[in-house]
Amino acid sequence: MAGKPQPIRVIWAFLALAALAGCAQQAADPAPKLVAVASTGPTTVEVTFSEAVEAGATTAANYAITPSLAVTQAVLDAQKTKVTLTTAPQSAVQYTLKVAGVQDAKGNPIDPAADSKTFTGTAPAAGDSDGDGLLDADEASGWEVQVRQGDGSFAKRAVTSDPAKPDTDGDGLNDKEERSNFTDPRSSDTDQDGLADFDELKKWASSPADVDSDGDAKGNSSLFDGNEIKLHGTSPTLADTDGDKISDYDEIIVRGGVYNPLIANVPQLELSLEGTTDLSVNVKLTSNNTVVSTKSASLSQGTSTSTSSTDSQTRRVEGSVSATVGAELSAGTDGVGTTLSASVTVSAGFSNENTRSYTQDSSRSSQQTREEALSEGSESGKTIDDGRVGVGLRVKNAGDVSFKLEDLVITALFRDPADPTKFKTITSLTPAIPAGGVTLASGSQTGVLDARNVAIPADQALEIMAHPNNLFFQFSTYNLTDQEGRNFEFLKEVTLAQTALVVIDYGNGHVSRARVATNVERQGGKIVGVSMKKVLDDILELPFATQAKPDGTRVLTSLFDKQAGANVARNSQQRALWAVVGSSNLSIPAGTHFEDILLKPGTEIHLLYVQDRDDDGLFASEEYFYGTRDDVADSDGDGLKDGLEVKQGWTVAVVGKASRKVFPNPTVADFDNDSLADAQEKLKGTDPFKADTDSDTTADDKDPAPLDPSVTGNRPPLIDSFSASISGFVATVTASVSDPDANLSKVEIDWGDGTAKTTLTSNFAAINTTHKYGAAGTYTVRLTATDASGVSVSQQGNVQASIPRDGLLGEYLFSNSASDTSGNNKNGSISSVACVQPAANRNGLASKAYEFNNGSGAGCGDSNGVYGLVSTANLGQGGSFSYSVWVRPLTNNDQWILGQNNGNGSQPWAALVVGNPNALGGTSGRVSFVLTGSGPTLTVADSASVSTSAWAHYVVTVSSSGGQTTVKLYRNGAQVATVSANGSYANPSSANNFLMGNAALNNTSAVFRGLMDDVRVYNRALSDGEIQALYSDTGN
Incomplete structure (x- = not known):
């Protein structure tokens, strides 16, 4: 057992080493790719x-x-x-x-x-999935959008649309329209200028790919398309919205809002009458076209009243709709108002003409002149011809644009009394404008521009005389050039195409006119126009009010008057309302509300505040025009309403003559003085301007059949004798006038020179009256006898006023010559030329007189015996003769002016002198005349001392009859002295010269020192009238 554990340790050791080896080899966890x-x-x-x-x-x-x-x-x-x-x-x-x-x-x-x-990528299959007109492939491939920026550069981007959506961005433009207009299908505002692509294309006609479609912004974003609409109301497609040649940029940015880019800044001419309006016709003989008499009328202007004055354009518009508006007022409708179109001629709106009325006296005189012309022209062998009109005019620049005015022509129009809607052209007047035109700054005006003596048909002149207040004057043509040399004729065309004229007459003397822009908004590419609501609310900034009529249509009832600072509203008690009148090219469909009326380019609309307080059928402005009262229906108390007299009248149908329409004078109850007020004239059907409508010599009030000339009861006056004679410049009329009905009222004598007539109201059987003319010429003297019934008879004769030529022996005008211009060839001879020098005459005309003996350097008239004089052969004047001369002695010393010496040449026979040269017997310091003969010396002297600073005219007349001789001395046409004596004062010698400037007596005391002109010698004694003619003669 003891020897077996060792292998186990080896295995664990291996495992441990292996584990350690594994730990040593493990790398960091890799990132995904x-x-x-x-x-x-x-x-x-x-x-x-x-x-x-x-x-x-x-x-x-x-x-x-x-x-x-x-x-x-x-x-x-x-x-x-x-x-x-x-x-x-x-x-x-x-x-x-x-x-x-x-x-x-x-x-x-x-x-x-x-x-x-x-x-x-994979392109879609061929087809149009969304049916928008673009193939799916084209939508997928897209297109390039180029957007013009405010600085002029372009921003580019590629865009595509969705083949599954006909309007990818839902802006109202389908994708095909977006592609056609190169807009972004995925953006409703391609150029980001504040206006949607749809509105730019469909409403404003601007470019959706340009932030400044009209190019007027100059980089200023406030004038990019969206801001033009939202901030200023101007057009994004017109750099000059109102067409006045001032760009929106200049009006808004440069001028800081002083100008309104929606109201055209155009010239405003204002025409006014100055002085009198003159009318005349000639009565001529049909046999030889000789002018018998001229019948003239001079019309004076009445005083304007602020509550009734207006301009002629308003008067014409009122006339065209007066029947309709008047009917509404008379119907007693609450004065709601009316809207209508009329045959109003479209005007440029650059001018207006102030109205005027003529005084009652001058209107009546004009009408009487017409009757006189018709009466005389209706006489056998006579006709009426040569109509004339004349007027003084003044033009004012009522706008804020300076200009030069040239080639002005004014039209005279006459409103038909029988049809107030009709105006006929009388003539064209061309006032005298200084060469090169006249420049008018804002508020300035011309001087008086005369257009006088313009020929018109005689029948039209008579028609105007009958109804002078129906005469109008208006601008016809003219050339206007601004300070930069631009002619406004082009501007007129441009402005008319972009604006409408709005005229507001408040009925109180305040009249405003403005050309407002119409071409901002469009629909389907067409100009929509501008509504009255926008015009009044946004452009003119005038608060207004409307009210619905029984049919639901809203009409204007109130409008703010900036000048008065108050609203002007309809007033049923004052019978006042607003009438809205469109020009003939402005269609206002029935039922259109006032605020919805659309003004189109080139149209006009007139807003008129009209009133008829007394319900007589005349508006207040018409009452002013005709001189009637607007608070009394029958201004003249003749039993007829003013409106009936002015607009309706009645027909006069005289037996045997064509019927005619008459319109009595609403300010005179009995214009023709026939004891019949106009209401009675209307009942009888007689002429209110003619006392004897049927011309049967019996006035209408006494005529049992005033429309039948065969029934009469009055005999005209008789001109038993008539004679018109003249002596020099003094005419004499002798006549005898009677009336078989003992009804003679007056005798008038028209002397034919434009002076006041002589009116006699007694001694008709032995008329003997005189008249002195102021200038030479032939004059027609006309005697008119009128009886108490207004029946007149006339007789006339011609007289010629001239300086006397009969018995002229010698005439010396001294026009740089001493020649005789009498035709007798008794030319004068200048002695000592250096002492008889040409000089200016009494009229300041150079070399038209002689200056005697004032050349001291030449020794004139001094003791050296150098005497300047003009002498002629004996002129042969006899016992009766006359001297006439203009003189200006330079001294009051004794001196001989002119005359003839006695037989032996040693003493004067007939001399005009200053003082007592050579002890002739004159009065010192005064002009005297000395005449010698068998009787006592005849001497007459001026009653005033001689003037050495002014010219004077002297005439001496000598008349011999029955052994008596009378001498008369005249100064400046008036007798200043006379003397008479028995004896013979005949010319003592036919050999002695006639002497001017010196007596040729070799005596310095007889030398004339001074200026002399226009010497005339006659072989007879001039009459007082002839002497007046010589004195009145303007000279050579």
């Missing part, structure tokens, strides 16, 4: 590991495949060495699989040196 990767189908991939794996092996997110291929599921097999991945549809391209987060049973992570492998 990716052994193989292979596609097993279009949507499956098999992944093989080097050993069993557990933690993280079934987490799909731990398997990343590039190019991008989504892994949706990971399944571990029973041996835990293989994982089957479910992927998005693959393409037949090489992929790389990278594994992370997977561990073996002992917690060892995958070996980073063996965590990826490549494999080739």
Whole structure:
């Protein structure tokens, strides 16, 4: 026993050594490795590991495949060495699989040196599994998306869609649409600009792959597509949303919100009338077209009232819908309001015209002028022609854009009294604008631009005279250029295509207009327009209210007036409501709620606050226009409502003549003064403007048949005699007028020169009256006799006002010459030319007079005996004669002006002098005339001292009759002295010259020093009228 235990120890020793040896050889547990990767189908991939794996092996997110291929599921097999991945549809391209987060049973992570492998994908079989229009293979292969960033660079990425889903990202765009537009089918906002791809393509028409579709941001993210919509309401596709040539960037970023990018900053021209509006027609003879008389009317503007003034655009819109709106007001409906379309012509919205009314007096005078023209023009052998209109205009820049105005044309329009919806063009006016145009800064205006004496048809001129308040003026054409030289004609086209015009007339004188952007939102690629709610709430920021009518349609009832700082609301007690009127190209379907009205590009909408407080059929603005009251239905108390007189009128049907429509003056109860108020005229069917409607010489109030000219009861006045004569510039009418019914009321004389008529109310049988004309010309003098019934007869004659030529012996106008212009060839001769120099005449015209003896350097008139004078051969004046001359002595010393010496030439025979030269007998310091003969010397002197600073006109007349001679002296047309004596004062010598400027007596005291012009000598004594004509003559 003792020797056997040793083998056992050996075995245990071996085992122990073996165990120790085993411990010494055991290495660290290896990390799992990716052994193989292979596609097993279009949507499956098999992944093989080097050993069993557990933690993280079934987490799909731990398997990343590039190019991008989504892994949706990971399944571990029973041996835990293989994982089957479910992927998005693959393409037949090489992929790389990278594994992370997977561990073996002992917690060892995958070996980073063996965590990826490549494999080739399996393309799906041909077909379109989800029916989205893309083959599965194309969806699997995908496409590249390029997104334009704010700095202009492009970010690119490859994308695929799911062949099992027609809209992979569920954004409303199917995968085929995504591919067609190169958007990401797995992102609803490809460019991450805040707008979904669907909205960019379907609603805004912007690019879903461009953060700044219109390129207006310049890198500023606040103008990226999404922010344009959400922050500013501007268009992501229009760099200039409102089309005013100022970009959204400039309006929002540069100008800091001073401008509104949704309201076009365009020129605003405002047209106003200045001064009077003039109308005229000529009455002519049909035989030779000679003008018999001119009938003129001058219309003065009335005073504007803030509660009723408006502009002409509003007046035209009101006119087009007045019947509809007026009916609603008259129906007593609670003043809820109305919405309608009208035939309103679309305008550029760059201009407006202020309305005006004419004073009652000038309107009435205009209507009377028309009746006078019609009366005279209806006479046998006469016609009415040559209509004329004239007006003063002023243009103001009412906007905030400076511009230069050129090529302005204004249109004159006339509103048809019988149909207020119709306006007809009268003529085009071209006001005088300075060459090169006129530049208007914001708030500035032109001076008065005259457009006068413009020809129009005579019948239209008469129509305007009858209804002057129906005359309108509006802009027709013009050229506007801004400070950068851009013409607004192009801007008008662009702006109209991107905006709608919104005009708000609050009925209190406040009128606003704005062109608002319409092209922001789209549907199906088409512009939707902009709703009135957005316009008022977001763009104009004007609080408003609506109310449902009985049919459920909501209409405007209140709107905030920024200028007044208050709401303007409908008022049933004041019979006031809001009328919403769209242009003819703006369709407003029946039943459309006010806030839902869509404004389209190029359309207009007018919001008008209208009221008819007195229920007379006229809006308050119309009452202002026609000069009537808006608180009294019958302003003139004639028994007819104002609206009936202005808009309805009645038909006048005279037997044997064409019927015509008349509209009485609503401010005058009995315009034609026939003792019939307009209500009575309406009952009788007579003309309210014509006292004798049927022209049968019996006034309507006394005529048993005022519409039948065969039934009468009054005989016209008789002009028994008539004569119109003239002497110089003074006309004389002598006449005798009677009336067979002893009913003569007045006689008027129209002198034909535009001055006031002479009216006589007595002494009709022996009329003798005079009139002085202010200028030479031919005038038609017309006498009109009128009886108490308004029946008139007329007779006329022509007179010619002119300076006297009869008996003219010599005429010296001194127009740089001493020639005789009388036709008698008695030319003057100048002595000492240096002392008779051309000078300016009394009218300031150079070289139209002579200056005598003022050349001191030449020794004129001094003791050396150099005397300047003009002499002529003897003019042959006899016992009766006249001198006429304009003079301005430079001193009041004694001096000879002009005249003739006696037989031996030593003393004067007939001389006009200053003072008493050579002891002739004149009065010192005054103009005098001396005449010598067999009787006592005849001397007359001016009653006033001679002027050395001003021109004066002197005439001396000498008349001899029955042995008596009378001398008269006139200064400036008025007699200042006269003297008479018996004796002979005939011309003593036919040889002596007629002398001007010197008596030729070799005596310095007889030298004339001064200015002289227009010397005339006659062989007769001039009449007072002829002397007046000479004095009134404007000279050469």
